[in-house]
Amino acid sequence: MQPPPDLPNLIYLGDNRDLFARLPDDSVDLVLTDPPYKNYRSNRPTAHPILKRIQHGQFDVELFARESYRVLKSGCHLYCFCDHLTFPGIRTALVEAGFKYRNCLVWVKNNHGSGDLRGNWAPQHEFIIFVSKGKPQPLRGRRQSNVLGRRPGKGLLEPFPKVSNYRFNHGTTKPVELLQMIIQASSKPDEIVLDPYGGSGSTAVACILEGRRYILSEIDPEYHRIALERISPESFIKP
Ligand SMILES: C[S@@+](CC[C@H](N)C(=O)[O-])C[C@H]1O[C@@H](n2cnc3c(N)ncnc32)[C@H](O)[C@@H]1O
Known part of the structure; x- marks a missing residue:
């Protein structure tokens, strides 16, 4: 299908419910997404007053899990960013929707967040839940560690450079290189990658660089505009 x-190759402006409603069953080759899984109100607005607050209220995890399962082709993979607090709920929703839980990848960052400055360890990683629809297709390329980063030398891990909050005026823009790594491992050229929480469009940029087709949705008009700018031919002349 x-x-x-x-x-x-669409970045849809609107709620992903409407986008999912237009997607037939078994029509997508990979789901890769970074939902608004936590409440960003605690630190970002004070630390970075010009950044907008990300809308986190709309993360309907059951709908996301159910609809992703429906639209994904059999054997294909889904990756969802989360943290240690949201991991159990997201994993449960995915498994209840029918997915097979496969792994929890760790993305090590080259900066750490703030949070409780004296009473807790500084957060320096995010998790990425990896599941499949039924028996998983094999991963492509050479076998990789589930701790994601650059590997410039044997045993060394170099974090992907952080994307500044101000680069795209979006507090959670992911490094394109990180997304490219996942796209390479879990899809083939020309296949379709779905990101229902598109943000500033990093998944679309990674798909263009990897020769994949993309379908994103973003509910916030300002982020949607930034995403369109990032995929414009001018941006690709001067990355
Ligand atoms: C964590 S951010 C994604 C950031 C993205 N990975 C990037 O690199 O720019 C989540 C995004 O989902 C959007 N969003 C929240 N609820 C949504 C919904 N129901 N449908 C579509 N987008 C939504 C938010 O506006 C936010 O930009």
């Missing part, structure tokens, strides 16, 4: 021809 193929999605309608206007959907691949």
Whole structure:
């Protein structure tokens, strides 16, 4: 089953419920997403007053899990960013929707967040839940560690450089290189990658660089505009 021809290579402005409703069953080759899984109100607005608050209220984890399972082709993979607090709930929702739990990848960052400055360890990683729809297709390329980063030398791990909060005026922009690594391992050229929580469009940029087709949705018009700017031909001339 193929999605309608206007959907691949689309960054849809609106709620992903509406986008999911337009996607046929078994029509997507990879789901890769970074939902608004935590309450960013605690630190970001004070530390970075010009950054907007990310809308976290709309993360309907059951809908996301159920609809992702429906639209993903059999054997294909889903990756979802989360942290140690949201991991159990997201994992449960995915498994209840029918996914097979496979692994929890760790993305080590080259900066750490703030939070409780004296009473707790500084957060310096995010988790990425990895599940499959039924028996998983093999991962492509050479076998990689589940701790993600650059590997410049034997045994060394170099974090992907952080994307400044001000680069795209979005507090949680992910490094494109990190997304490329996942896309390479879990899809083939020309296949369709779905990101229902598109943000500033990093998944679309990674798909273009990897020769994959993309379908994203973003509910916030300002982030949607930034995402469109990032995929414009001008941005690719001067990355
Ligand atoms: C954590 S951010 C994603 C950041 C993205 N990975 C990037 O690199 O820019 C989550 C995004 O989901 C958007 N969002 C929240 N609820 C949504 C919904 N129901 N449908 C579509 N987008 C939504 C938010 O506006 C936010 O930009």
